[in-house]
Structure formats: structure tokens, C-alpha cells
Amino acid sequence: MQHALTRKLESFEPLSDQARWALNGLVIKVRQVGARQDLIQEGDKPENVLLILDGFACRYKVLPGGQRQIMALLVPGDFCDLNVFILDEMDHAIGTISTCQVVDIPRQAIDETATHHASIARAFWWCSLVDGAVLREWLVNIGGRLPAPRIAHLFCELLMRLEAVGRVTDNSYAFPLTQTEIAETMGLSDVHVNRTWGDLRVLGLIHLKQRVLTILDVERLKAFCDFTPNYLHLRNTRWGERRDLSWPGRAEGG
Template sequence: TTLRRCDPMQDALIRKLESFEELSDADRAALRAFVPRVRNVPARTDIIAEGDVPGDVHLILDGYACRYKMLPDGQRQIMAFFVPGDFCDLNVFILDEMDHSIGTVSPCKTVEIPRQAIEEITAHHPQVTRALMWCALVDGAILREWLVNIGSRQADQRIAHLFCELLLRLEAVGRVTDNSYAFPFTQTDVADTMGLSDVQVSRTLRELRALGLIHLKHRVLTILDVDQLKAYCGFNPNYLHLRNARWSSRRQVPWLSSVQGG
């Protein structure tokens, strides 16, 4: 990997945090000062490996990464995907050693943020602190939803649910165009995430294409009918806790809308 000086931080992190809380100009300036250097990490490379002693906090500015664990027989279980604007683990520096690995899926631009910088910005910017708390809570909510996905949904629904989740998470950071987004994941990546075989993933992708719900070509996924895909897998975005989703939910409840002044 290489380290290089960079221009002010891309807006992925700021856009993500503003999905949860309104930030001031001072908040945004502090976040941009957060990131003096960008690290370019090739695809399929560990950012930090199980057993390593963690220090800095890792932030994904561009590309896709994942949290995973390897079993003794070589089987891999992916437990989280990271998209631009995501911290790989905000409080990782508390651990004595890593109990899992974080690796890139595609080429990534990452930032290693010192613990002191995190502590300083949270001490002086309460709205940023609240937004970071939202991030940590949503990470837990996504993990719970993934457990439900693996334990209770059929193979085709699991994959459709993942597609819907990525659509909303990437929309929040401005990485979706006409319901299309970069999809560098292999069938094995999806299989290792969903607890399926490569054959099951391949069959499910064919079914979703045949139903006219998705188009996947040249590592770009297009959701052709978002509402139908959500209905197909019973997708409810409430666990992502995005401001627009929370606002939409309040507007659907008359008494709560009146209380909120809507």
C-alpha cells in the first residue's frame, strides 16, 4: 500500500453523518481537518488482520471493504460490508487485539485516524458526537438484520435484501445514479455473506434477472423496480435509521406528524 498527501476529504463521511444529524459549518470544517492523508489499498488486501493490535480508526473514503472471520477449515464468513463514509470500527482502539479481519473488496481509499483526533472532535462538536453515536447504533442494527436475513429468509430474499440495503446506504453518500451502483462483489463474496453456496447465488441472480428486478453487468448493479424488489424480500429500511426514512415513517403516522408539527 502507499500513503500520499490529499486534498480536503471527500464528502462521503460528512454526507453520511448528515443522514443522522444536522451539522454546522464548523462541524464540517473539523471533519475535513480530520483527514490529512489518504492511503490507497489494493483490492483483496487486509486493512487490519485478526490478531493485530489495533491503534488508529479506519475510515473508508472510496471503494468497498468487509469485516470477516476465517474458520480453521479455510471457510470465510463476511459479517459486514463497508461503503464510502463508513468507519470500520469507531472504538477499535479499545481492543487488545483484533478478533476479526477487515479487508478490501475493491481498491479503496482509506484514512487512519488517530484516537486523539476522535477524542478531540467529540469533545468540541456535540452534533458530530451524536452523529457518530448514530453510526455505532446503526452498525449494530445492520448486524441484527443480517442475522435475521441468514436465519429466517430464503436464499433469493437474502440477496434481494442485501441489494436493497446497499442501495439506501450508497444513496446516503451520493454513490447511486438512476438506481445503479458499483457492485464489485463476486458470487463467492455474496455466498460467504449470506451463508449460501456459489451455485445458490448464481441461481438466485438468474431468478432475479428473469423477474425483471435487477440488471447486473460489468460490476454495476441496477435495480429495475425498487418497490417490487423491496416487496419481494419484505425490506423495511427502519433499521438504517436514515433521516429521510425516519421522516417518511413519521409522516405515515398522523398523530406523530401533528406532535412533530408536520
């Protein structure tokens, strides 16, 4: 079975067998990390690139008041930082939310793979750009949307991102965040997240049981929060419009 990274990259553009094989070559040294552990701390200077193979992690900063702000959720197939080594040191921390399977990929291996496979280099670029786009959408979400659609938007986004890596069945996916952690990502109090959550439940939009979230009515949830998936730039999935780019045989260096 192909792992999350390959699936994700192929939601951008198809890969040759050689490219897929090269990607598999990156995934050695898998390790298991428990929930709520730091993978990287602020001030670190990581030499390896981290890849999340399974589980949820997050980027976060802690404000002087002690409150934590989560800035991004990392799901299977997501890189922690493809090119941090250019910077002097990490300006934020990365921690697990659930138990995670993490891969340490030497910087050199990334570079070499990208050099030998133009399609992978392009796909890595695409990852970085989409990460930025997601971040911008989060800013819009927090800055501009009311609490209920704000939370709903997160659920919609995760539905699509997890779908792209094969982690969704029947509009359900594993959702390990506590309400407090949702509050930390959404700039709300945990109490208010709870009440808003209740509203969404009453509206018949979502259902949560044993850390599995089910979207009861995808279209209604999307309409509820004005979810527009263009910022995820998926084009090769059932959500992304499949464009007629008709790759003329991809010219893949193999």
C-alpha cells in the same frame, strides 16, 4: 465536494459549518489500497481509526475449514472501528473488496473532534448504533429468509446506504462483489448464489453489467424481500421519513 462521511452523518442530523469543517480536518493521510488486501488482521491492535472514503471493504473471519464468512460490508463513509482501542485486540479481520481509498485517523483526533462538537459525538454514536442494527438485520436475513429474498435484501440495503453517501444514480450503483463473495456473506454456496441471481434477473428485478448493479424495480424488489428500512435509522434522506423534530437552532458548539 463534501466526502462520504460528512454526507452520511448528515443523513442523521444536520451539521453546522464548523462541525463540517472539523470533519474535513480528520480526512488527511488518504491512501489507496488495492483490491483484496487486508486492512486489519485478526489479533492486530490498531492505534488509528480507519475510514473508508471510497470502495468496498468487509469484515470477515475464516473458519478452521478454510471457508470465509463475511460479517459486514463497509462502504464509503463507514468507519472500521470507532472504539476498538478499548479492546485488547481485533477478533476479526477487515479486508478490501475493491480498490479503496482509506483514511487513517489518529484516535486522538477522533476524541478531540467529538469533544469539541457535541453534534459529531452524537453522530459517531449513531454510527456505532446503526452498525449494530445492520448486523442484527443481517442475522435475521441469514437466519430467516430464503436465498432469493436474502440476496435481494442485501441489494436493497446497499441501495439505501449508498444513496445516503451519494453513490447511487438512477437506482444503479457500483457493486464489486463476486458471486463467491456474496456466497460468503449470505451463508450460501457460490453455485446457489449464481442460480438465485438468475432467478432475480428473470423476475426483472435487477440487472448487472460490468460491476454496476441496477435495481430495475425498487418497489417490487423491496416487496419481494419485505425490506423495512427502519433499522438504518435514516431520517434526513429521501428514504427516511423526515420527522418534525424542528431542531431549535441546534445549539452547536462552534
